[in-house]
Amino acid sequence: MISSTLTKALNQQIGHELSAHNHYLAIAVYFARRSLDGWAAFFYRQAEEERGHALKIVDFLLDHDVAPFIPAAKEARPNFADAIEAVASAVKAERTVTTQFEAMMAIAHQENDYRAVPLLHWFLNEQIEEEATMGKLHDLVRSGINLFQAQEYLPTPHAGGEEAGDGA
Ligand SMILES: [Fe+2]
Ligand SMILES: [Fe+2]
Structure with a gap:
């Protein structure tokens, strides 16, 4: 059994991960509209990773005999002022998610949810990894490089989101 406090936080996190999915989809759309297909492809994959994160928590709760509810995901619009603003919003969002997991780790220790x-x-x-990746992309867009040329330097997304359901 997992404590009710942590169960509640994990359930809310499903919504945060689905919102992150929408956020990355909006960033992908921003780039796709400017024919920056490499950037768009990167953020589409990133969106899929976030969906994978949501599913990983769903699986974990199911394994612990909890039927999670699926929270509403936040709407995300692709109306960024420029590419720097779009990528900066991703850096900020990843930092927020980190604090959410740090808070859950604190609850787990408090409630003996080993x-x-x-x-x-x-x-x-x-x-x-995600903060580091987004930080590098932020440096890349801020460097003033032509965004079409910059597509050569986009990092390959790591396999993190593809492990949903492995019960790690
Ligand atoms: Fe995530
Ligand atoms: Fe993320």
Whole structure:
């Protein structure tokens, strides 16, 4: 059993991950509208990763005999002033998610929810990678490089989001 406090927080996090999915989809649309297809493809994949994160939590709750509800995801509009603003919004969002998982790790320790620690640890590691990736992209867009040329330097998304359901 997982404590009710942590169960509630994990359930809310499903909504945050689905909102992150929408946010990345909006960023992908922003780039797709400017024919920056490499950038768009990167953010479409990033959106899929976030959906994977939501499913990973759904699976974890199901394994612990909880039927999670699916929270509403936030609407996301592709109306960024420029590419720097779009990528900066991703950096900010990833930092927020990191604090959400840090708070859940604190709850897990407080409530002796040891079974949730590996899952939360996996997500915290994932956040280190995602913050680093978005930080690098932010530097790239701020460098003033032509965004079409910059597509050569886009990082390959890591496999984090594809592991949904592996019960890590
Ligand atoms: Fe995520
Ligand atoms: Fe993320």
